Amino acid sequence: MTRIAPLAKPYPEEFDARMKVLMRGAEPLVLFTTLATNERAWTKFSGGSLLDKGSPLSMRVREIVIDRTCAKCANEYEWGIHVAGFAPHIALTDDQIRATVLGDASDPAWTDPAEAVLIATVDALIDRKKLSDAEWSALRAAYDEPQVIEIIQLVGFYHGVSLICGALDLPLEATAARFPAA
Structure with a gap:
């Protein structure tokens, strides 16, 4: 209920x-x-949604950021919706889906260094609420300024979505994915 x-x-x-x-x-x-x-x-x-077609981010980049943010925030509700709805369209592998929940930036599932940077960025922002100079440099080496701003906004927005889902204790959607077992 x-x-x-x-x-x-x-x-x-x-x-x-x-x-x-x-x-x-x-x-x-x-x-x-x-x-x-x-x-x-x-x-x-x-x-406040950033899911429109005017984004400077590819759908794949956007969804990796959303999935990792929701996973880090223990938001199975929103993670499951996005994985079920978008993972097949962005060629997210089963190993990468699992790594959004159970891995980190060094997980072998992230073969593209720019995608590993996304995971590290989300982790730093969720864990410490900031990026070190080295993390900032890695992010800027992989993404341009408009992309970086949107990546940061996505983390903030989906952190907020996670708080809403957790506070309201929403039931999982029937068609959504479930977190992988550890």
Whole structure:
């Protein structure tokens, strides 16, 4: 049982129209219907999304950052949604999916040094809330300034999403992936 009852059908017209586009015919996520019980919270949350097509990041880079951030924050809810929805489209291997949860930047699953930098960046930001000069240099060597800013924003946004999911104790979506066993 959720801590805050999500919206029930019929949804408000504006929310329903947005969900039809965003969810492409699937039912809205419990996260969305729960936040939408507070119009201001929903507007701020949905306005902060970085999943639009104008991103300077490839979908693969974006999803690695999101998956690692959610995993580091023990947010199986959002991690599972993103892995189920995007991993097949970005050629994330089973070893890489596992490494987002159980590995680190040195995991052999990360054969691309730029992707290992993403994992190290997320870990530093979640663990210490900052990047050392060496971590900053590695990030800047792999990604340009607009990409770096968006990577940092993604970590911050999905850290916030993780706090929301944890506080609301949302039930896992039926179609979402589950964390791999240790």
